[in-house]
Amino acid sequence: HSSFTGPKSKTLNLSHPNLVCGLAPLRRTTRRRNPPEALSNSMAEEVPQSLNYIPEVILKKRKNNEEWAIRRKLQLEQKVKRLKSDNFVIKKPEQFIREYRDKEMDLIQMKQRGKNRSRRAFVTSESSLLFVIRIGGKSDMHPRTRKLLYSLRLRKIFNGVFVKADARILEILQKVEPFVTYGYPNLKSIKDLIYKKGAGKIDNQRVPLTSNEVVEQALGQNGILCLEDVVTEIANVGPHFKEVTSFLCPFALNKPEKALQGKKKRFSDGGDSGNCEDHINELVSKMN
Known part of the structure; x- marks a missing residue:
């Protein structure tokens, strides 16, 4: 093996394979390592950041706002649809004045009926059970009259309820007699109403009386286990009459085929309102 030396030069190995082939020797390279600071920064970027905490109150409020916005949008759409429909009627000022006068007149008449002892509601039957049907009352009814009807649970026209004919009920019936x-x-009539139109309220839900389990x-x-017990308790005005009638929903009767004549006229004077005694059974059969 031959080698040469020169001034200020390093000794070269001519037997190196790269020199034999006429190539320069390869230098050994090393990978630069990231400094500790750069490494820590890159790791910090890779670690996922935790989500911001949102209180439950804010989430519920946000949900309620969204639901309100949806309801409001539906209401506006229905309002626009109602305005565009042909059935929509704009009331004239004269109609509002007439309705106001009717309400005030109803209040005056209600007070007069309360003071007039000769026209008080009366019960001629030995039974203290009454079946009351609302036959009128809408825009011409004073709010006080409406409140009395609501106390009887008669919120809609042609709703019917069983009541016990005590002094308080008779006083209310006297004041709301035209309606x-x-x-x-x-x-x-009691059986037909219970079996055909009967429904009870369980957990504020209307449940039809289709089985004794309900x-x-x-x-x-209270010892009332079946529909027949309900009928017996109502017919006899038993000790649990209040519990039974509170459980029963108001009976939603059908509109009679023949319109009622003289709604605000007393039955004794040829109308339909007030005490119609045993004729209530004929009316129930037509509306059931």
């Missing part, structure tokens, strides 16, 4: 008709239901669930603690 209701009532009488003495027989056993057949009755037992609501009134079992």
